[in-house]
Amino acid sequence: MDVFAALADPTRREVIRCLAEGPATATELAAQFPVSRQAVSKHLGLLDEVGLVVATREGRETRYQLRPEPLRDAMSWMAAVGARWDDRLAALQRMLARPRREDSR
Amino acid sequence: MDVFAALADPTRREVIRCLAEGPATATELAAQFPVSRQAVSKHLGLLDEVGLVVATREGRETRYQLRPEPLRDAMSWMAAVGARWDDRLAALQRMLARPRREDSR
DNA sequence: GTCATCCGCAACCACGGGGTTGCAGATATC
DNA sequence: GATATCTGCAACCCCGTGGTTGCGGATGAC
Numbered sequence: 001m002d003v004f005a006a007l008a009d010p011t012r013r014e015v016i017r018c019l020a021e022g023p024a025t026a027t028e029l030a031a032q033f034p035v036s037r038q039a040v041s042k043h044l045g046l047l048d049e050v051g052l053v054v055a056t057r058e059g060r061e062t063r064y065q066l067r068p069e070p071l072r073d074a075m076s077w078m079a080a081v082g083a084r085w086d087d088r089l090a091a092l093q094r095m096l097a098r099p100r101r102e103d104s105r
Numbered sequence: 106m107d108v109f110a111a112l113a114d115p116t117r118r119e120v121i122r123c124l125a126e127g128p129a130t131a132t133e134l135a136a137q138f139p140v141s142r143q144a145v146s147k148h149l150g151l152l153d154e155v156g157l158v159v160a161t162r163e164g165r166e167t168r169y170q171l172r173p174e175p176l177r178d179a180m181s182w183m184a185a186v187g188a189r190w191d192d193r194l195a196a197l198q199r200m201l202a203r204p205r206r207e208d209s210r
Numbered sequence: 211g212t213c214a215t216c217c218g219c220a221a222c223c224a225c226g227g228g229g230t231t232g233c234a235g236a237t238a239t240c
Numbered sequence: 241g242a243t244a245t246c247t248g249c250a251a252c253c254c255c256g257t258g259g260t261t262g263c264g265g266a267t268g269a270c
Contacts, residue, residue: 004113008110009258010107017186020190026217035259036259038259041217042258042259043258059266060215061216062216066186066187066190075184078179079176081121082177085173086174114228130246132247141230143231144228147227147228148228162247166247167247
């Protein structure tokens with residue numbers, strides 16, 4: 001399962017959107033979704049495998065936190081593909097290719 | 106089927122990569138893949154539905170051409186999600202949000 | 211200690227989608 | 241006109257996966 005496949009599911013994208021506003025547990029997230037806690041938990045497990053999320057256990061609950069780095073990889077691929085067809089994507093590609101160290105957050 | 110789902114399949118991504126180097130027909134593409142022509146044709150049909158590709162019939166063959174606009178939409182979503190977690194993604198989001206008219210090549 | 215939560219694991223189901231093969235239609239080529 | 245390509249449509253198979261339910265194990269509250 002790669003990043004694109006992880007982003008393919010609408011529920012998963014919504015989970016990501018929620019996590020973008022702050023860390024949360026599986027049950028908290030499941031409360032705002034029409035699916036069961038187990039389903040959300042599965043999605044979070046997938047997102048964790050791909051690296052889009054990190055899980056930290058605190059007592060009896062585990063908080064999930066967004067990790068946007070894989071998104072940059074995906075965007076890099078897209079920018080590279082579209083670079084020779086779209087000037088703005090070419091500009092984005094140059095931007096993404098430029099390595100920096102003071103990255104995430 | 107949305108753009109992310111379209112990008113989820115590795116074969117489809119490879120097709121897109123090939124089309125980035127120039128238009129091609131289904132049979133031409135199938136020649137460089139381990140799958141049948143029909144499979145490639147299906148993928149091209151999907152990519153057409155999503156808008157990542159346009160098909161133009163010339164005589165008895167149909168050429169497929171890349172159309173990178175949907176990629177920008179996808180990148181825009183990702184940038185928006187990661188914006189509050191990553192400064193560079195925030196910069197990209199500002200860049201993608203800026204509307205222009207002299208777009209796709 | 212007892213009870214209530216929160217969680218993960220496992221089994222199970224249903225559906226979609228990637229792949230194949232086969233065939234019929236349309237277009238160049240001779 | 242006869243033939244060879246190029247294509248699209250349809251039927252079919254199989255496996256991955258999103259979803260469910262049920263259960264048992266940890267942890268916190270009383």
